[in-house]
Amino acid sequence: MVEIVNLSFGYRKKKLLYKNLSLTLDTGSIYGLLGKNGAGKSTLLKNLIGLLFPNTGKILVDGQEPRKRSPAFLESMYFIPEEVYVPSLTIPSYKRLFAPFYPRFDEKKFYDYLDQLDVRDEGKLTTLSFGQQKKFIIAFALACRTRVLLLDEPTNGLDIPSKIRFRKLISSVFDEDRMIFISTHQIRDLDNLIDRVIIVDQGELLLNASVADIAEKLAFRTVSEISTQEDVLYQEDSLRGYSIVTKNDTANSSKVNLEHLFNAVTDNPAKIKTIFN
Amino acid sequence: MNNTFDFRRFGFLFRKTLLERPVQLFGFTGLIFAVIFITYFICKMLIGIGPAQNISFIWGMAGGGCFLASFLFSYFSTSASGSSYLTLPASSFEKWLCGVIIAEILYPLLFLVFFRGIDTMFVTIYHNSLDPASPLYKSMFDSVFIFAFDGRVAEKVYQIFFLLTGIGVVGSLYFNKVNFIKTALVFCVVCFAAWGINWLMAIIIFGHINDAFPFHGVDIPVGKIDGSVDLPAIPAKIYNVFSDLIFPISLWLVSFVRLKEKEF
Numbered sequence: 259m260v261e262i263v264n265l266s267f268g269y270r271k272k273k274l275l276y277k278n279l280s281l282t283l284d285t286g287s288i289y290g291l292l293g294k295n296g297a298g299k300s301t302l303l304k305n306l307i308g309l310l311f312p313n314t315g316k317i318l319v320d321g322q323e324p325r326k327r328s329p330a331f332l333e334s335m336y337f338i339p340e341e342v343y344v345p346s347l348t349i350p351s352y353k354r355l356f357a358p359f360y361p362r363f364d365e366k367k368f369y370d371y372l373d374q375l376d377v378r379d380e381g382k383l384t385t386l387s388f389g390q391q392k393k394f395i396i397a398f399a400l401a402c403r404t405r406v407l408l409l410d411e412p413t414n415g416l417d418i419p420s421k422i423r424f425r426k427l428i429s430s431v432f433d434e435d436r437m438i439f440i441s442t443h444q445i446r447d448l449d450n451l452i453d454r455v456i457i458v459d460q461g462e463l464l465l466n467a468s469v470a471d472i473a474e475k476l477a478f479r480t481v482s483e484i485s486t487q488e489d490v491l492y493q494e495d496s497l498r499g500y501s502i503v504t505k506n507d508t509a510n511s512s513k514v515n516l517e518h519l520f521n522a523v524t525d526n527p528a529k530i531k532t533i534f535n
Numbered sequence: 536m537n538n539t540f541d542f543r544r545f546g547f548l549f550r551k552t553l554l555e556r557p558v559q560l561f562g563f564t565g566l567i568f569a570v571i572f573i574t575y576f577i578c579k580m581l582i583g584i585g586p587a588q589n590i591s592f593i594w595g596m597a598g599g600g601c602f603l604a605s606f607l608f609s610y611f612s613t614s615a616s617g618s619s620y621l622t623l624p625a626s627s628f629e630k631w632l633c634g635v636i637i638a639e640i641l642y643p644l645l646f647l648v649f650f651r652g653i654d655t656m657f658v659t660i661y662h663n664s665l666d667p668a669s670p671l672y673k674s675m676f677d678s679v680f681i682f683a684f685d686g687r688v689a690e691k692v693y694q695i696f697f698l699l700t701g702i703g704v705v706g707s708l709y710f711n712k713v714n715f716i717k718t719a720l721v722f723c724v725v726c727f728a729a730w731g732i733n734w735l736m737a738i739i740i741f742g743h744i745n746d747a748f749p750f751h752g753v754d755i756p757v758g759k760i761d762g763s764v765d766l767p768a769i770p771a772k773i774y775n776v777f778s779d780l781i782f783p784i785s786l787w788l789v790s791f792v793r794l795k796e797k798e799f
Binding site for chain 1: 538541544548550554555558613615616622623625626796799
């Protein structure tokens, strides 16, 4: 559905953020795009929605080029940036002015999502807190029922109960015809939510794998001592010894710790590639 | 569905453009009208109705139009509103056309109605203040009349308006923040540069000059009087067509291309 072929992009031609990135994303998955600050996560999302144009290579979403920003393309995508924009309108006025652009918009679901996210209709949207504004936009975006939903740091600005509600809501609205692409550096917020992990660093795609595949190929364990014979990809002190990530040589699979996975991948990109290829 | 223009979608977009920021859009227009009313009133008191009409018409039409045009695409002052605007499912042509209709049709129409209203009011007050028994009544009455929208001054102002609104829109698409001020600065620099180059060329050709309007005419001293050297008829016509038509249209076309290719 989303095809990225040899994408090169940089804000300056001499310093490319992405070089020959190729990636295929299918519907029916919730992708988690992980990367350090400045790794180019938001840049990739902006290329996908057509706010930035590739220097070379191409991006196709259902056969359409994002850079053309055609209405048919934009109707099928919704992008929630890290900082959201709400005009000085009430919730019903916003719905009246913006919803007609999305033919699949569902008013009943919109108010239902607002309710689930605990966003109350209290006058102008601009008077709401940043977190409330963000939840409002998330509810609106979900009610638009676009095939692709791009979220850039969606949990930034949300309090703990709202993060839980957000995760629940995303899980409940997801279906096989949709693709949800979440970019974040707050890895824990994506726990139990995503089913595919993409990790980028220094313009390179380090990992694109399903959570099930990761659980099968890597082992996430806590050990009291680290054996010298073990090829540890990542280790971290914990109360009960060491939390480690190693290659999984057994038939058992362990629960994926996204934070440890991220560190293991960014510390050992070559080894990870070997394991997953 | 048409990806370039769809009447229904354009209707939604036009409604959204007008109602999304009503305080700013109508507030700006109201502010411009208020300033023009005060300008007209003060100028009338200080220098008379005729100059007051000209000054307020020029500033209201051309200055106000440029100010409003630069506001229409001011979504790019923040990352959030710029992203929201560019990813709204409407074509670049529809978004551009909204700007054209508001800046080039709606605002001038509203302004003309407003101006006719205040002009009629001030002229009527003046006429009513005259003493019919005075021997100068008729000449004083006839010396003040309602500003002609098809007169020479108005015609020149329409051309300036068309040019300045084009500059305002292009500026708002090139400068994301404080676009009006940045555009005004660039405009001043370009004007001064054009004036300077023209002055230099005129000095090289004529030696000593009094004045030189950019690429159109030069005033030179001839003995004790001033003489004016204008462009010959055909180059003057070409210059006028370029400055009054081709250049402003090009600005609007550039704004469309810029909006279409805008990365944010």
